[in-house]
Amino acid sequence: MTQPIIEMKDIVKFYGEVKAVDHLSLNIFHKEVFGLLGPNGAGKTTVVEILEGLRKADAGEISVLDQPVPEKLDRIKQKLGVQLQITDLPELIRVKELLVLFAGYYNHSLPVAQVLEMAGLTEKKQVYTKHLSGGQKQRLALALALINDPEILILDEPTTGLDPQARRNIWEIIKNWQKAGKTILLTTHYMEEAEQICDRVGIIDRGKIIALGTPEELIRKQNLATAIEFELSENAENFDEKLFPEIEEFYRQGQNITAFSREPQKILVELVRALDNGSLPIKQISLRKTSLEDVFLELTGRKIRD
Amino acid sequence: MHTLVQQYLFENRLFFRNKMNVFWNYIFPLFFLLLFGSLNFGGSIDYVLPGIIIMAIASSCLISTGISFVLMREKGYYRRMSIVPVSRFFLLGTQILQRYVVVLTQIVFLNLVALIVFSASPAYFGLDVWLLVSFGIFTFLALGFLAANISPNVEAAEAFTMLPFFTLLFLGGAFWPLSIMPEFLQKFAVFLPTPYLIGGIQSIVMIDASIFDLGKNILVLIAWGAVSLIMAVKFFRWE
Numbered sequence: 001m002t003q004p005i006i007e008m009k010d011i012v013k014f015y016g017e018v019k020a021v022d023h024l025s026l027n028i029f030h031k032e033v034f035g036l037l038g039p040n041g042a043g044k045t046t047v048v049e050i051l052e053g054l055r056k057a058d059a060g061e062i063s064v065l066d067q068p069v070p071e072k073l074d075r076i077k078q079k080l081g082v083q084l085q086i087t088d089l090p091e092l093i094r095v096k097e098l099l100v101l102f103a104g105y106y107n108h109s110l111p112v113a114q115v116l117e118m119a120g121l122t123e124k125k126q127v128y129t130k131h132l133s134g135g136q137k138q139r140l141a142l143a144l145a146l147i148n149d150p151e152i153l154i155l156d157e158p159t160t161g162l163d164p165q166a167r168r169n170i171w172e173i174i175k176n177w178q179k180a181g182k183t184i185l186l187t188t189h190y191m192e193e194a195e196q197i198c199d200r201v202g203i204i205d206r207g208k209i210i211a212l213g214t215p216e217e218l219i220r221k222q223n224l225a226t227a228i229e230f231e232l233s234e235n236a237e238n239f240d241e242k243l244f245p246e247i248e249e250f251y252r253q254g255q256n257i258t259a260f261s262r263e264p265q266k267i268l269v270e271l272v273r274a275l276d277n278g279s280l281p282i283k284q285i286s287l288r289k290t291s292l293e294d295v296f297l298e299l300t301g302r303k304i305r306d
Numbered sequence: 307m308h309t310l311v312q313q314y315l316f317e318n319r320l321f322f323r324n325k326m327n328v329f330w331n332y333i334f335p336l337f338f339l340l341l342f343g344s345l346n347f348g349g350s351i352d353y354v355l356p357g358i359i360i361m362a363i364a365s366s367c368l369i370s371t372g373i374s375f376v377l378m379r380e381k382g383y384y385r386r387m388s389i390v391p392v393s394r395f396f397l398l399g400t401q402i403l404q405r406y407v408v409v410l411t412q413i414v415f416l417n418l419v420a421l422i423v424f425s426a427s428p429a430y431f432g433l434d435v436w437l438l439v440s441f442g443i444f445t446f447l448a449l450g451f452l453a454a455n456i457s458p459n460v461e462a463a464e465a466f467t468m469l470p471f472f473t474l475l476f477l478g479g480a481f482w483p484l485s486i487m488p489e490f491l492q493k494f495a496v497f498l499p500t501p502y503l504i505g506g507i508q509s510i511v512m513i514d515a516s517i518f519d520l521g522k523n524i525l526v527l528i529a530w531g532a533v534s535l536i537m538a539v540k541f542f543r544w545e
Contacts, residue, residue: 052389053388053389054385054388054389074391077389077390077391078391080389082389084382084385084386084389086382087382087386088381088382088383089383089386090320090378090381090383092319092320092323092324093316093319093320093323097316097319100312101312101313101316102390104308104309104312104313105309105390105391105392106390106391
């Protein structure tokens with residue numbers, strides 16, 4: 001991670017009166033999986049579409065692979081793999097035919113059989129695209145983005161609308177692509193996706209990057225309290241929180257207690273001690289890790305899917 | 307060259323795998339040929355066949371091409387194509403070439419049936435008819451792209467292609483002689499391209515005219531095609 005492979009400086013984009021991208025600057029480095037994370041309408045798609053040349057920024061400077069955008073787009077396109085958010089492929093065309101066609105557009109391309117294999121579509125190569133499932137269509141769109149062996153892969157919400165298994169399949173393809181030494185920029189509104197596959201994440205809200213770093217860094221930086229959930233064998237009304245000074249906030253519900261603390265380890269030790277000396281009849285304890293969802297909530301005061 | 311061949315094959319597959327295209331481009335004009343040929347309208351098949359040929363051209367170039375362009379545009383196909391490193395005008399050019407070949411095969415097919423079933427003139431297979439028909443295809447393809455570019459969606463494209471289709475065919479003398487129409491319609495028809503295409507083919511086949519005798523006909527076709535094309539480019543959008 002030395003030289004940025006994508007550089008965006010002070011990008012502004014208006015749709016009429018609405019400022020969709022608001023002085024956004026961002027560097028993406030070689031061989032990283034970078035996730036642009038934000039709710040619908042935050043400006044994620046606009047940012048990637050400006051990079052792809054589908055839209056023009058009203059202000060700002062962009063360079064991809066050391067070439068200015070949009071001036072050198074023709075050259076950049078040779079090394080760019082793109083999956084748009086929505087691509088309705090022609091229905092009466094076979095999977096393999098489409099890949100062969102796309103391979104022909106580039107100076108350099110991977111063997112079609114290899115891309116079919118990577119996307120798990122070898123068995124479907126003779127099938128019309130209209131007969132593919134949602135997950136298979138998404139993998140085909142991804143395969144079309146991979147056909148030119150791109151240095152940079154840009155994926156706009158690659159797993160939206162897919163079931164968990166199909167989503168995991170896509171993640172695996174992305175991870176393997178990174179292992180092959182390539183850079184991936186993806187947009188998502190799935191926190192889990194960002195945490196699972198992204199090396200770094202930029203949280204975008206109202207066209208601005210409001211937080212940037214590895215998922216762990218973002219969570220640590222916010223210094224959010226961890227939730228400790230425990231269940232008692234009796235009603236929790238008698239629970240005396242004053243015995244645990246590290247608890248910052250807590251809720252009782254029946255026999256269950258949820259406590260929040262920035263020092264969960266101390267509370268755990270005290271809880272185990274209380275269990276050991278019989279002063280608190282605890283049935284089970286669990287810790288819930290702070291997620292990017294909590295970070296987003298803390299930063300914006302809103303849930304990501306609001 | 308490889309890319310051109312692949313793109314051409316792609317367009318061809320998409321076209322022929324859609325059974326509606328086969329119906330509208332081959333079966334539908336064939337039905338009209340058999341109907342009008344049997345009615346012996348106008349006394350000779352050679353009088354009727356040019357109208358059927360023009361109907362086939364208009365159906366392919368105007369309706370079928372116009373609607374499918376809007377459909378592909380609505381589905382985001384051209385948008386996807388804008389991120390591959392080939393010119394979209396290359397894609398459009400290949401599509402036009404493919405349609406041109408389809409229409410020619412269609413006309414050869416109709417002429418063959420007319421020759422075998424109704425003993426039509428072999429002159430329909432000559433160079434002069436081919437050249438004049440090529441100008442006609444250019445004119446109607448330009449009209450088809452114009453209709454596609456001014457249509458915001460597929461429903462509108464149906465209206466914007468059907469309206470000129472019927473106007474040009476019915477008022478342009480494709481199905482009956484212009485002389486039986488009221489005088490004001492005859493005056494109007496002078497401004498349409500259809501009578502010049504139909505009349506041109508009839509002259510070649512029936513009075514042995516050559517393409518060099520048909521300068522006015524070709525000029526009108528070029529004028530219609532050029533104006534349509536300029537307007538199509540003006541209203542053009544990929545998405």
